[in-house]
Amino acid sequence: MASSNNKPRRWSPLTCLGTTNLSPSGLIQLESDAGEVETQCRTNCELRYEGSGPLPKPVDNSSGFTDFWTAIDVNLSCHVTTHRIVLVDEKESIAGSIPYPLVHTAEGKGGPSFRSPKASYKIELNTLAWGELLIVFRGGERHPYSQSGKDRDAALTAIHRAQKRKAWEDRERQAAKEAARPSQTITARKVGVDAIMTKNKLLLKENANLAETAFGGNNKTTKHVSKKKGNQEDIDAFMREATPLLKVIQKYTSTIERERRAAASSNNDAAKQHNDTEKLVAMLENMGMTSALSEKQSGSMYHKQLARQIVDFLRHNDKLTKAGGMMTLTDVYCLFNRARGTNMISPDDLLKALDLMKDLGLGMSRRSFQSSGVLVIQDDAFDDEVMAKKLADLASSSMKQKAEPIDDIGGITVIDVSRTLKIPALLANEQLQSAEQMGWLCRDSTIEGMRYFPNLFQAATSC
């Protein structure tokens, strides 16, 4: 993580903030046991320190810095969580955080004024440790100025909300609440079994109340039975209303096609139309109507982040390496969703995230086998040649040990490989086939199944 030890660190506001650890794939490590959650993330930001003179270097690691102070960090992404504001320089893999307890005020500044109609949108943070810091929003590629305004506003609302909520004080508040609950205070006076039983009853009642208030009243459950008949009519009514709308939208999908082609050929005043078309397509995709043809999107933020999460997950405990450097997508999907528990991903999300992995340079990529169409995720370090040689060695060693020359004819099957190398049968099959294509093995196909033998023809012709 971060820059290597021999390269001097840049001396700028970002590196003088609180140290932040990033995961191997560049994600912030949130303190989930403290309940930290990321609420907003915006890219294309800058961090500026407006004070005179440089900021003091961090106490724990004051060596290893360059002597030259730059007051501006560019090309950062700004992440707002419930406990702090984190700024990340993705290219250099460094990050700095500003915890809320140290933030006195956060105000929006900038924006168009009379004198400077295109002044940039900023957030001014008045911190107790680093003085006045400025986060400048540069917006996206299409509409930089208006986008930056939206970015700034979204980030500012998230920051204010988090400050109001004071999530970092949650632990103490929770403990105080627990102590004050009637179940605790009442039973403090009782003794023995009586105390336990009363406590249980009160606890159950409190939990039921909590659930009720959380889900906004339980009028649904009482009305459930009588509403059953009504549901079918609801659906029908809904269909009646929605179908004409849908037909209209489908008509426009052909319009979109035309616009696309027009925009491709003539690119002057079709530009504005093109933007609207893209907006429409984005809206439709959001609704799940992907039949409305989506061109290859450059990858939404969500999928980019998902890609990083998946890579982190597979590197954790060396899962991918232990599986032999290669895993079927189904396995990845199942493992990842099981680990997540809630907020699971769809297979389409997984595919989109995989497509982005190569561009993001995360060390893993998707690979499909031509003959059977099996899709796997493969470590970049995986080498077909190495694997084929391993299999050839396995096959040769199987020819040597022959306890009963009649029963044991040597050769390896998919099951043998799967058991020895601890990889799933599907992948073992693929590896054996590719080893055979490379010329290391020969197959023998009988009704007992497929056995692979070392390729003696190859050895024979070479000598």
Place this chain on the structure above:
Amino acid sequence: MAHRRRGVGVGRAGAAAYKKKAEELNAVNLESAMETVQKLETKLSDFAKVHKNEIQLDPAFRAKFLQMCALLGVDILSSEKGFWGKLGMGDFFYELSVKVAEVCLASRSRNGGIIRVGEVNEILSQRGTRFKFANSSKSKKTSYSDDDIITAVKKLSALGSGFRTVTVGRSVMIISVPEELDGDHMQILNLAQDDSHGSYGVITIRDIKATLSWDEDRCERALQKLMGKGMVWLDINNDGKKSYWFPSLWKMNT
């Protein structure tokens, strides 16, 4: 006479005016298209809010809802992040697809990678706790319908491991291996499933020859292929009679 050749109305102004008119119309169209989409979105989210409970608990309602969306051309499960994430259907189906994948994997050594949807459903309801998710808060048993399982498998097929459904006679089978099953295999499976010829789930070459009128060679080839994949078991009794058993068609004892 001369003006006649030039045409009337807009045509008089020429092609440029047509183009401009077309652009104007397009702009209006696009705007109204976006309005329509937004209107639809609000309608759908209102519907979802009202019926969220229904959808999660009642498999019949769920199936109808999915059917409606399919008719409208909307794929609810395409992404958790999108508009439909609010329904909470995503979690339900992704969890189910993970469970189905695990059940198929566990039974692969027995049936070679082909299993009835009904069997998957039985396994899930009987041994539900073994496949339960750690964070799953549903203490009441969620009942899955066969349709739910089929939808889940459809989603899994995008992952390239060959998950797909195939209809054999009265039942729907899930195939979880990328092996191909051609028409001959399907016919044999159909025959094995049919009660009227021999017992259920077993077949002899004589049965095949009698019903499908294939020659010896063709029967042998197809059966051996299935055996090689582990989907069929060969049983030779004392008289040397060969019968072929299909573990995927066996029903669990209730």
